[in-house]
Amino acid sequence: MEIYINPEEEIQCPYDKSHMIRRKWMNCHLTKCKRNHPETTLVECDFNFNHRIPESELQYHHQICPDRRKLEIAVVKDDQVDLNKFPIINHNVPTEECWDNENVASYDPEKYCRDNEIIRRKDVASAAQRRQFRLEERKRIDDVRRRKEMEEARRNEIAATRQAAFGAQNRINLPDLEATGCIKEETPQRVAGILDWIQMGAKRPVIPKK
Numbered sequence: 444m445e446i447y448i449n450p451e452e453e454i455q456c457p458y459d460k461s462h463m464i465r466r467k468w469m470n471c472h473l474t475k476c477k478r479n480h481p482e483t484t485l486v487e488c489d490f491n492f493n494h495r496i497p498e499s500e501l502q503y504h505h506q507i508c509p510d511r512r513k514l515e516i517a518v519v520k521d522d523q524v525d526l527n528k529f530p531i532i533n534h535n536v537p538t539e540e541c542w543d544n545e546n547v548a549s550y551d552p553e554k555y556c557r558d559n560e561i562i563r564r565k566d567v568a569s570a571a572q573r574r575q576f577r578l579e580e581r582k583r584i585d586d587v588r589r590r591k592e593m594e595e596a597r598r599n600e601i602a603a604t605r606q607a608a609f610g611a612q613n614r615i616n617l618p619d620l621e622a623t624g625c626i627k628e629e630t631p632q633r634v635a636g637i638l639d640w641i642q643m644g645a646k647r648p649v650i651p652k653k
């Protein structure tokens with residue numbers, strides 16, 4: 444709410460009732476006029492420099508001062524300002540994953556060094572202990588290397604098996620015509636025809652049983 448005040452309006456000086464001053468000049472006038480009235484008991488309002496109030500009335504004036512109201516409106520307005528100027532749009536992506544529920548062990552650098560070919564040192568120990576440590580380390584690194592080679596071999600084996608299985612899936616499973624001499628009984632007639640055509644390279648007549 445705006446409280447409109449006409450700056451050209453003439454108002455009475457609180458120090459001298461004969462002074463009628465335009466509102467817009469009042470500020471300057473009061474500063475000068477106060478100097479000419481050192482005996483004054485008027486004091487300044489906290490909310491407006493132009494309000495000069497008898498000291499005994501100041502507390503009451505503060506309660507009813509129109510400028511207090513202006514200030515309070517501004518404060519309340521400021522409180523209501525939406526600070527979220529750049530709101531994040533919720534795209535509502537469906538997900539069933541919740542990483543917070545995952546029970547994942549945290550990274551253990553010591554375990555990582557132990558399980559990999561990392562050269563470790565022991566500096567704070569006796570010479571004998573360090574020698575022993577070096578021997579154990581050599582054995583540990585050999586073990587790690589051997590374990591990794593075995594794992595690699597196992598992975599290759601699995602990959603080869605998968606590859607073979609995949610290849611078999613994509614091949615037409617032809618009946619062994621050489622062994623049976625004819626198409627197996629359970630092969631449907633339509634399929635048998637196709638197989639027959641495929642087997643033409645063998646230049647052998649295929650006689651279905653029925």
Ligand SMILES: [Zn+2]
Nearest residue numbers: 456459462476
């Ligand atoms: Zn004056």
Ligand SMILES: [Zn+2]
Nearest residue numbers: 488491494508
């Ligand atoms: Zn006031």
